């Protein structure tokens with residue numbers, strides 16, 4: 001049996017019905033290594049062999065196929081983070097809180113912190129709730 005904990009870029013692409021290309025593999029591996037969210041610019045900087053359009057298209061297809069979800073940020077600079085296993089094509093289930101560290105600028109998924117239920121006025125139907133918490137992360141909060 002294959003280990004389910006070993007997240008393999010190739011297997012992830014197949015699972016989400018994406019053909020395996022060199023570019024997709026490399027971009028996905030960046031996310032697997034990052035341990036946090038990356039912006040378009042982060043991806044471009046990390047691998048300068050990609051042009052802007054390739055990065056843009058690859059990120060879009062990952063979002064469409066349930067591989068990455070987007071996180072809105074105050075600087076109008078959307079970040080992308082890996083989804084959990086529950087997400088599929090056009091059906092995301094990323095109802096967790098995101099944390100932005102104002103010191104190191106890192107954005108992380110708090111997978112185990114659920115978005116609080118909101119009591120909306122009658123007639124309002126919620127489709128998606130995004131909670132972004134700003135503050136100081138565990139690493140930056142440590143006294144030096």
Ligand SMILES: [Zn+2]
Pocket residue numbers: 066067068069083084087088091092093094
């Ligand atoms: Zn998702």
Ligand SMILES: [Zn+2]
Pocket residue numbers: 101102103104105106136137138139140141
């Ligand atoms: Zn930090």
Ligand SMILES: [Zn+2]
Pocket residue numbers: 069081094096097098108109110
């Ligand atoms: Zn997330």
